[in-house]
Amino acid sequence: MFGDLAGMMGKLKETQQKVEDTKERLNTVLVDEKSNDGLLxxxxxxxxxxxxxxxxxxxxxxxxxxxxxLIITLNKAIEKATKINEAELAAVAKDGMPNIPGMDMFK
Incomplete structure (x- = not known):
């Protein structure tokens, strides 16, 4: 019924490591934002x-x-950074999810 449980657990552990590696890599991805007039x-x-x-x-x-x-420019930068962060982590999580029937949350 559950297939190869040990294999799934191994895949989940591998995915967890990939998520941690991605989080670490995201520390090196820079997001630049400036005010409309470029003063900040x-x-x-x-x-x-x-x-x-x-x-x-x-x-x-x-x-x-x-x-x-500061408020406007920082909020725009945070929004951009959040989108990148969420997209990268979702891609890693989707790639690493075992194929469990009924658990197709990432479609």
């Missing part, structure tokens, strides 16, 4: 770790404007 630039990893922020001097004169720029 941020870089995150695909694991959503902030790496750099570059702020044009003109933004330093207005605290509220700078805060708005």
């Amino acid at each position: 630039k941020v870089t995150l990893t695909a694991n959503r770790t902030l790496k750099t922020i570059a702020i044009d001097d003109s933004l330093l004169e207005d605290k509220e404007q700078l805060e708005d720029y």
